[in-house]
Amino acid sequence: MEYTALNDSPYWVALQQRDDLKEHGNLNSALYALELHGELDDVNLIAPDIITEGGDDENIDILYVDRDGKRIYLIQSFQSPLFRSQGAKPTKAQETAYAETALFSADLASIPARIRTQVAEAREALKDGAIERLNIWFLHNCPETDECERPLKATGMSVISKLKNDYPGNNIIVDSRQIGLNSLDELYNSQHSPILISDVIKTNELPGFFEKNNDEWQSFSTSISGEFLKELYENYGEDRLFSANVRSYMGSNKRDLSINDRIKETAQNDSGNFFVYNNGVTALVHDFSFSVIPGHPSLGVLDSITGISIVNGAQTTGSISHIKGKTKKT
Known part of the structure; x- marks a missing residue:
């Protein structure tokens, strides 16, 4: 401001x-x-x-x-x-x-x-x-x-x-x-609003599953690339991207064979299996826009999100984002 x-x-x-x-x-x-x-x-x-x-x-x-x-x-x-x-x-x-x-x-x-x-x-x-x-x-x-x-x-x-x-x-x-x-x-x-990012972020038409619960919340499940996560991290930084998360990225340490180091290793050397090895990322957003697939009200294509804070998956996001060079799609 x-x-x-x-x-x-x-x-x-x-x-x-x-x-x-x-x-x-x-x-x-x-x-x-x-x-x-x-x-x-x-x-x-x-x-x-x-x-x-x-x-x-x-x-x-x-x-x-x-x-x-x-x-x-x-x-x-x-x-x-x-x-x-x-x-x-x-x-x-x-x-x-x-x-x-x-x-x-x-x-x-x-x-x-x-x-x-x-x-x-x-x-x-x-x-x-x-x-x-x-x-x-x-x-x-x-x-x-x-x-x-x-x-x-x-x-x-x-x-x-x-x-x-x-x-x-x-x-x-x-x-x-x-x-x-x-x-x-x-x-x-951040003490008053868990989501500090308010930008409209294009998602390049991601297909997925839409769910709504009595007007209290709605969700959209899809798969995204590691490259997309890394771009979010680089554009907004850790404090803003993880503002609603009780734990931010904790780093990785090869000496301790930490799980975060293995996340990085998988993303670099076995990206084709990253999806099945990883337990996913959950994020809160202010709003999202999607297009319903005709005849399938629970299926749609995600067009954009407004605001974001990753509440589960900080270690995944941080690990991917600390890999040097361009991240492969995962």
Whole structure:
């Protein structure tokens, strides 16, 4: 959406009602976003242990190691007291690269004592294979811009390379991006509506079976290609595509011979049998359009869907989407 003021953002308006977060100053937004994304009951309970902001913070404002959730959050935060239509300063986004160096490369003894414990904890969790996802965020209260996104993507590629080199047995998903008003509003709205995607998506006339239940719900069963799933993932990203799913994509790890790694192997090497090996994908949509086959009211051709959130099949979708190159039809 187009923003003309901070109060155009539902997230920002809701944040102003969180009096319990005001004691954290300009980190209140980062903590609120972490609470929503991490589905935490009360971020205040862990705030003293994860806030690293200060004069010697190595450009890391929040470092949260969640072994139970198998994830790490590294957050660099910027909060403007006034609305900035031009977006956040790109130089602040570029500083995240230094935070990455501090977390992975710097000698631990050279890390400022005040944040050394958190950095050591993160490295230990990575070494133990306890982490499956690393979230690196430049979080701000401005409209999102390409100028801020580019350095985060570069940081993400650098982190992926380091992780593969330092922890070759692990396949850790790296989510390195800016979290501005656009993403914050999506995160906030996801608490109220399980389907964040509202686009009309063409399905290229897929044949299938239609079922209706007392006007409460209706469904359409069909088969789709792995290529279609991968395109959805690449176009909308994990947070939006899996917004109604209690579990997002958890990654794959060859060392553990995980089921997700086998999904990828089947899609790459045995795509002809993928349909019978897989238990399918279930998705919620706002609406769908189909054409009934004459004489067969339960049979039709799916023309398009409006909105989508995958509620069963996140592991299948994620596995297929992390295969390099063009995906075969499955």
